[in-house]
Amino acid sequence: MREYQEQIEKKTEKPDRIICNGCGKIIAVRQGMPAEDVCSVRQAWGYLSDKDGDVDEFHLCESCYDRITKSFTVPLTRTEKTEWL
Numbered sequence: 001m002r003e004y005q006e007q008i009e010k011k012t013e014k015p016d017r018i019i020c021n022g023c024g025k026i027i028a029v030r031q032g033m034p035a036e037d038v039c040s041v042r043q044a045w046g047y048l049s050d051k052d053g054d055v056d057e058f059h060l061c062e063s064c065y066d067r068i069t070k071s072f073t074v075p076l077t078r079t080e081k082t083e084w085l
């Protein structure tokens, strides 16, 4: 139980690094900003899946993102961002 509480507390803190789930690369985070762009995915599975109630989360560095998306049977859709915030 204590471990669980610590995990929750850790998740609410701002991370000082992000670890790529694809290759293990460590990406530093300074003042809330990652040192390089990262693909972050969070999937909350619903009742139409075998993982109902599970929430999956992973991060990919740009190299792993390129490697994985290039393996898609149907290529991803890429558009240019027209507005920069």
Ligand SMILES: [Zn+2]
Pocket (backbone or CB within 6 Å): 020, 021, 022, 023, 024, 025, 060, 061, 062, 063, 064, 065
């Ligand atoms: Zn990676």
